[in-house]
Amino acid sequence: MKPVHEIINKIKWDKNENPGDYIIGYWDRIEKKTIFIKLSDLEKSDIPYHRIRYIKKKGQVVWKR
Secondary structure, eight states: OHHHHHHHHHHHHOTTTGGGEEEEEEEETTTEEEEEEHHHHHSSSSOGGGGEEEEEEEEEEEEEO
């Protein structure tokens, strides 16, 4: 399985991919639950890659820790 940062970089830079189709699920240690955000919002937030649990494209899981 590829590391999450490689998957995210491929989505961001591959002209055949639309980053708007992707949702990131990360573990929030304060709320003690998985939070889902748009891939585009990942850059605005301060989420470490090790907390990312899922990447979904149009509702389908394409990467899971």
